[in-house]
Amino acid sequence: MKKILVIFAHPAIQKSKIHKRLTDSLKNLHGITVNDLYENYPDFYIDIVAEQQLLIEHDIIVWQHPFYWYSSPAILKEWFDLVLQHGFAYGLKGHNLEGKQVLSIISTGGNKEVYCKEGRNHFTINEFLVPFKQSAILCGMEYLPPYVIYGSHTLNNPDIEKQTTKYKKLLTGLRDGNWGSDQIESAQYFNDILE
């Protein structure tokens, strides 16, 4: 069984339709730790030592956040800048993260259709997520296909219910190693594997 660290960033959780329900559903799940960045570091003063320790203790790192301006909310970028230090995460002596897996879980306002060359946003999610992917690669980690929750503005209660079940299935599945590496490698998005 693998240990999962969900690094979660949402600056206005009280206004979030979906994320609060998702992370709440992880309570009491064995082997899954939620690290709410805005809750823990409201002043952006990230405790670097503690964060690095968390990374070392877990096998799968999840970056979970709403998709803001085709990227993450600000604190996650701050987390990258501070926690993924040279000498810890990369560089000649930085091998602490090697071999771990990384998964992006994001929610978008727009539907699946708008994220393609012909759509309103002109690029695919995978294209937008290139900086995250390359950051993972630089640290010697495996970047899993991202999991996307589309159209979060229009979700109603039953939708959220369904999303929550899928989300739990995803994280527990990863924890228990339910999917083979070839199955994962062949997928564009983790949504495809779950479907």
Add this chain to the structure above:
Amino acid sequence: MHYQDFFFQAFIFLGAAVVTVPIIKKLGLGSVLGYLLAGVIIGPSVLGLVGYDADKVMHFAEFGVVLMLFVIGLELQPSLLWKMRRSIFGLGGLQVLITTIVIAGLALLFDFKINRAIAIGLILALSSTAIVLQTLTEKGMLQNPAGRSAFSVLLFQDIAVIPILAIIPVLAAMNGNINLADSELNQLTPMAALPAWMQLLVLVGVISLIVFVGRFVARHLFRLVAETGMHEVFTAMALLLVIGIALAMSKIGLSPALGTFLAGVVLADNEYRHELESTINPFKGLLLGLFFISVGASINFMLLIEEPLIIVGFLGLMIIVKFIILIILGRFFRLRKGYDFLFAFLLAQSSEFAFVLISFSQQNKLLDDRTSGLLLLMVALSMAISPLLLIFNEKAISPILTRRQNKIEYDDMETSDNPVIIAGFGRFGLVIGRLLLANKYKVTIIDHNPANIEVLRKFGFKLYYGDVTRPQVIEQAGIKHAKIVILSMAEYDEALKVADFIKKNYPQVKILARAKDIYHAFEFFKRNVNTVQQEVFDSAAELGEKALIHLGFSKYEAYRSIRTFKHHEKEVLLDLYALWKEDDNKFIQEARRFSEQLSEIMQTEKDYLIHEPDYAWNISAISDETESQNNEQKDGSKHK
């Protein structure tokens, strides 16, 4: 005076003060009482170390009052004085007028002639500037409503001394001693011989001179002296200034105290104000102490033993009459909720000016020797009793009043069901209250200062006046329905007491507390109150942040440094708390408290290593590595 004698006297006076005052202070009583007691002890009635010539010392020491008014003037901007005109002339004027009339009327009943009765009325209407202001300063009450009103009255009385000095010979003349009276008055104030318009002219001239010199010349003079860098010359200069004004004032028949007060006010916005203040202060303190000692020493207990009933009776009568008039006037001038009582108790004694006025009347044959002796004793005794009256007010009257007022407040107020209760609404609580109100929370406030209460009720706060340590008050304020209680009060032990009460009886209510220092914080930790804010830490840290910016840090760099420091402080605090809990010897002397705290913090600080939070933004490690590798690494490692 012989050298030996002089030093012996000085030794006795200083010794008495040094022994008595700390003991009295330890007992929680004011220094004035200590000095008076010291005087009584060394006086003829007890040890007899100083004879009846103590009044010579007293005349010299009265200069302390002059210095005190100068210092008070320094702290009073002219605009503030202007604002007080109503209470100075209204309250002060009425107090002197009514008290004089009532006491004179009573004297008539005791078969005094009308002129003597008026003189006695005038003499006893005054209150002691020295005792009252010293007490107010010591207790930090100059700014509260009672303190300010008392100050106004005293100021008016100081002004009133001048016409009283002029009236006494006239009153004496009614006995048929016109010539003598005239010559006496002439001796005292040569100006009195001048026609009235000339007097006025001289008066205006001298006062304008003081204002002019204070405004335009003093600054340059002070700078010249200060530039010499010799502190004692500056001291000499300051004393010279005060003594000069006092002399000039006496010359034209004004009270020296009033003159120096005026000079102080004029210099209040001078840049050398603080320098002047700290230079004069020690002299002021010593002389005032000397003055109180000599008052104590001058109490003639023999007379008291001879005619105890008469003296005690009249003394009681005088204090009661003054008290009643003061309390009525106080109420009339909107002093409420205990301030009226404080005001009346403050001013119920007689004045040091009375000593001067009584002997002046005696010289003018207005009062006979026996009456003068009795009056002098009454005045001295009333001054000695004055601190006791205040203690009586503090311990007996104000608790009763507080209780009664609480009851009244309860009657017209139902229990509140607001989610937040703020206990203590001074500068600290105000900020919290504003923030919560701005975020649309309903807030209930408990405070024991009625002045705050009146204002804030208008702004939508629900207010309870009362002592928060009393269970009824906090229950009435709705603790049952509250989610959180914020203990923002400044009182150290009371806050802990309230925390205990809430933890015991309403454990579901969260407590957020303001800590005066780290030990206060630890006391809260011990009671499982974990949201504790050290009262000055954050604002001090933020000023430190601004200092770093001025020293060349970029704003964000300074901001980060302060964040680091604050988080580091949290760790230090927890560490110290662990030590503190183990420590059995928890009792730390009040005086040693701060230095103890300082050295412990500094030690822990040294043992700790502040970890470098901004290491990641430091690119030197990366560039070193990149250089040494000679580009053999993969792309992208140049910058990251």
